[in-house]
Amino acid sequence: MNDALAASPQDTAPTTLVRAACPHDCPDTCAMHVTVQAGRVIRIQGDPDHPPTHGALCTKVSRYAERSDHPERVLHPLKRVGPKAGPPRFERIGWDEALDTIAARLTAIAGRGPGAAQAILPYSYAGTMGLIQGESMAARFFHRLGASRLDRTICASAGAEGLMATYGGKVGMHLEDYAHAKLILIWGSNSIASNLHFWTFAQQAKRQGATLVCIDPRRTETADKCHQHLALRPGSDGALALALMHELITQDLLDHDYLAQHVEGWPALRERALQWPAERAASVCGLEAGQIRDLALLYGRTQPAAIRLNYGMQRAHGGGNAVRLVALLPCLTGAWRHRGGGMLLSASGWFGPAVDAASLERPDLMPQPLPRIINMSTIGDDLLRESGPDFGPRIEAVVVYNSNPVAVAPQSRRVVAGFARDDLFTVVLEHFMTDTADLADIVLPATTQLEHLDVHRSYGHTYALINQPAIAPVGEARPNTAVFRALAQRLGFDEPCFAEGDEVLARQAFRPDQVDFEQLQAHGWVRLPVPDRPFAEGGFPTPSGRALADHPQLGVPDHIPNYESAESAPALAARYPLAMISPPARHFLNSTFVNVKSLRDIEGEPLLEIHPEDAAARGLVDGSVVEVFNDRGVYRCKAAVNTRARPGVVNGLGIWWRKLGLDGTNVNELTHQRLTDLGRAPAFYDCLVEVRAA
Numbered sequence: 001m002n003d004a005l006a007a008s009p010q011d012t013a014p015t016t017l018v019r020a021a022c023p024h025d026c027p028d029t030c031a032m033h034v035t036v037q038a039g040r041v042i043r044i045q046g047d048p049d050h051p052p053t054h055g056a057l058c059t060k061v062s063r064y065a066e067r068s069d070h071p072e073r074v075l076h077p078l079k080r081v082g083p084k085a086g087p088p089r090f091e092r093i094g095w096d097e098a099l100d101t102i103a104a105r106l107t108a109i110a111g112r113g114p115g116a117a118q119a120i121l122p123y124s125y126a127g128t129m130g131l132i133q134g135e136s137m138a139a140r141f142f143h144r145l146g147a148s149r150l151d152r153t154i155c156a157s158a159g160a161e162g163l164m165a166t167y168g169g170k171v172g173m174h175l176e177d178y179a180h181a182k183l184i185l186i187w188g189s190n191s192i193a194s195n196l197h198f199w200t201f202a203q204q205a206k207r208q209g210a211t212l213v214c215i216d217p218r219r220t221e222t223a224d225k226c227h228q229h230l231a232l233r234p235g236s237d238g239a240l241a242l243a244l245m246h247e248l249i250t251q252d253l254l255d256h257d258y259l260a261q262h263v264e265g266w267p268a269l270r271e272r273a274l275q276w277p278a279e280r281a282a283s284v285c286g287l288e289a290g291q292i293r294d295l296a297l298l299y300g301r302t303q304p305a306a307i308r309l310n311y312g313m314q315r316a317h318g319g320g321n322a323v324r325l326v327a328l329l330p331c332l333t334g335a336w337r338h339r340g341g342g343m344l345l346s347a348s349g350w351f352g353p354a355v356d357a358a359s360l361e362r363p364d365l366m367p368q369p370l371p372r373i374i375n376m377s378t379i380g381d382d383l384l385r386e387s388g389p390d391f392g393p394r395i396e397a398v399v400v401y402n403s404n405p406v407a408v409a410p411q412s413r414r415v416v417a418g419f420a421r422d423d424l425f426t427v428v429l430e431h432f433m434t435d436t437a438d439l440a441d442i443v444l445p446a447t448t449q450l451e452h453l454d455v456h457r458s459y460g461h462t463y464a465l466i467n468q469p470a471i472a473p474v475g476e477a478r479p480n481t482a483v484f485r486a487l488a489q490r491l492g493f494d495e496p497c498f499a500e501g502d503e504v505l506a507r508q509a510f511r512p513d514q515v516d517f518e519q520l521q522a523h524g525w526v527r528l529p530v531p532d533r534p535f536a537e538g539g540f541p542t543p544s545g546r547a548l549a550d551h552p553q554l555g556v557p558d559h560i561p562n563y564e565s566a567e568s569a570p571a572l573a574a575r576y577p578l579a580m581i582s583p584p585a586r587h588f589l590n591s592t593f594v595n596v597k598s599l600r601d602i603e604g605e606p607l608l609e610i611h612p613e614d615a616a617a618r619g620l621v622d623g624s625v626v627e628v629f630n631d632r633g634v635y636r637c638k639a640a641v642n643t644r645a646r647p648g649v650v651n652g653l654g655i656w657w658r659k660l661g662l663d664g665t666n667v668n669e670l671t672h673q674r675l676t677d678l679g680r681a682p683a684f685y686d687c688l689v690e691v692r693a694a
């Protein structure tokens with residue numbers, strides 16, 4: 001008998017079930033059941049009763065224990081020894097020394113006078129989406145300190161502002177109602193990879209006869225399973241939406257009553273759409289005019305018709321306008337009237353009344369005048385900026401938590417150069433030695449979701465969730481909250497809010513009339529009181545209750561060409577003729593999980609998908625090492641020659657850790673820091689490159 005299979009005393013120990021929530025930056029925010037035996041996690045499963053999760057977890061998170069038990073977890077505080085230019089060398093230190101060092105450094109900077117603390121920058125994103133281990137105690141600390149404020153734009157702010165400009169809030173269809181649709185446009189979303197629990201409802205609809213159409217430059221695994229796939233050029237969605245409107249108008253497939261009652265500014269948008277016959281859009285999108293006309297007829301004649309956007313289309317110069325245009329389509333046909341009709345990009349707005357962000361984050365603690373704002377998407381440039389009247393003080397200290405900017409922020413060469421400044425004091429709260437932790441002065445071991453308490457909202461469904469800790473912290477790891485509480489104490493912040501424990505914070509997070517905390521504890525999740533078919537009779541969260549086709553400040557939305565395209569930059573396009581997009585890999589979550597071997601083995605290695613015609617023209621063969629390059633840098637990876645890429649577009653699936661790539665770089669070596677039309681977001685998918693054999 002194999003020894004490993006022999007029963008150990010532990011096998012007979014009683015098990016407990018802990019109600020938890022997946023912390024990752026994903027629309028699904030699953031409810032999880034964690035089974036613990038003798039202080040160890042032995043199983044992680046989806047909650048069968050939570051409607052969006054329906055008992056299923058993705059491949060990544062069902063292996064969560066492989067990540068939290070990983071032999072390379074950071075287990076105790078570390079301090080850098082040696083310069084940042086060299087190989088990362090660290091020495092173990094105690095928590096007191098780590099916290100004293102950080103407190104002394106931050107105090108010295110902040111103590112120089114009013115406004116001086118702005119030289120300190122928090123840098124965080126959605127490594128955990130938890131309201132407690134995200135921006136609660138951390139926000140209080142940086143507000144009270146008077147540190148620079150971070151504009152958290154790296155992911156979704158173009159789309160979010162597009163949605164706000166149209167509907168006044170980040171609101172949309174109920175996830176579950178997609179099961180009732182007869183037509184679903186999956187637009188800028190690889191749902192099977194990055195929104196799996198939506199896909200279940202789309203499948204239900206498909207089994208009941210619905211048509212599924214995927215609109216995506218890449219032939220994704222989702223496109224494979226749809227009835228139709230329109231492989232448009234990146235950044236051309238606004239043109240496609242305008243041409244669909246053109247056809248709906250000329251074929252009179254409009255819901256005139258819905259437009260008259262529930263939409264403001266339709267005549268102006270109608271005027272614009274009439275300038276976009278299918279032929280014009282076809283040449284911008286790289287599609288056939290017939291494909292566009294057919295799609296318009298299908299959309300105009302099918303009810304209920306639903307659109308699932310994800311954030312793919314808004315990572316280009318005109319991303320905000322594109323979202324505005326696509327989001328308006330259901331108003332033209334009155335799709336909102338029907339269960340299973342309408343659109344969804346983000347459901348976060350439904351949590352607006354429920355989440356008490358002001359209590360959690362305490363913006364009232366900030367000094368006056370309010371500290372400056374630094375955009376996280378231009379961190380490369382900003383770390384390299386000198387002090388000046390427009391900018392304020394040079395950034396001297398960065399505290400990173402829940403993020404891996406060196407891997408994920410655009411134009412890595414600048415980001416790396418910034419973090420490699422020996423005069424910059426960098427603290428990183430992490431589970432692992434990421435590319436960012438490698439450039440830290442102090443690394444602090446953070447707890448994972450299995451080890452701390454949290455509460456969650458979702459941007460893809462309308463349930464609040466709780467995450468109870470399942471096991472004790474691993475090694476000397478501490479929750480983010482504990483770190484900021486301890487720093488507050490060292491800096492002498494004596495407001496009572498700095499003494500509040502995680503359970504007090506968790507109880508503050510949701511307003512009791514919206515989410516009952518006892519119920520949350522007992523069930524693990526609570527459904528928000530969101531109306532059924534919420535916009536069947538208009539009632540959008542704009543001041544007038546009507547959707548805005550024409551916005552008082554922004555005007556009528558339009559197609560805005562990419563910064564980097566043949567349309568807008570012909571000379572650049574002559575040198576770098578291929579458009580590169582870098583969407584998520586299915587078995588990673590941004591740069592999280594890249595170090596989990598079993599998942600990395602499924603993804604293989606960093607790849608660039610290229611169409612056979614483009615490969616042949618450059619003499620590239622499948623599996624060979626290539627150099628992808630532009631004026632910003634060179635990135636070496638393997639070519640995958642296949643038709644997942646459309647002609648003229650290459651796909652560099654992300655986001656690999658730089659140090660696990662072929663020569664210590666990743667795809668962001670090539671992306672730039674120019675910002676989108678709305679929301680000040682990066683234009684990751686608006687990027688021209690050329691490829692050659694290495």
Ligand SMILES: Nc1nc2c(c(=O)[nH]1)N[C@H]1C(S)=C(S)[C@@H](COP(=O)(O)OP(=O)(O)OC[C@H]3O[C@@H](n4cnc5c(=O)[nH]c(N)nc54)[C@H](O)[C@@H]3O)O[C@H]1N2
Pocket residue numbers: 025026027155156187188189190191193194195215216217218220233234235236237310311312313314316581583584585586587588589590655685
């Ligand atoms: N497995 C997995 N799941 C994830 C993530 C992950 O990394 N891995 N990331 C999470 C995060 S942070 C987010 S923000 C969400 C959403 O993350 P998104 O970035 O929206 O990711 P996807 O849903 O994959 O959708 C992107 C799709 O848009 C396509 N696309 C690129 N450019 C364009 C364009 O110009 N127009 C159109 N129509 N399509 C375009 C891409 O080919 C891709 O298939 O997913 C989350 N879920």
Ligand SMILES: Nc1nc2c(c(=O)[nH]1)N[C@H]1C(S)=C(S)[C@@H](COP(=O)(O)OP(=O)(O)OC[C@H]3O[C@@H](n4cnc5c(=O)[nH]c(N)nc54)[C@H](O)[C@@H]3O)O[C@H]1N2
Pocket residue numbers: 025124125126127128133154155156401402403404405407408409429430431432434446447448449480582583584589590591592654655667668671684
């Ligand atoms: N080229 C290209 N670049 C992109 C994108 C793209 O599509 N293409 N996508 C962009 C998008 S949508 C996003 S959202 C960003 C994502 O960028 P990030 O939000 O930085 O996401 P991750 O890369 O997953 O890094 C999160 C880190 O947080 C850590 N973490 C997780 N939980 C905790 C915790 O409880 N405490 C602490 N202290 N740390 C924790 C994880 O270990 C991980 O290293 O990347 C963007 N970058």
Ligand SMILES: [Mo]
Pocket residue numbers: 025154155156
């Ligand atoms: Mo994201």
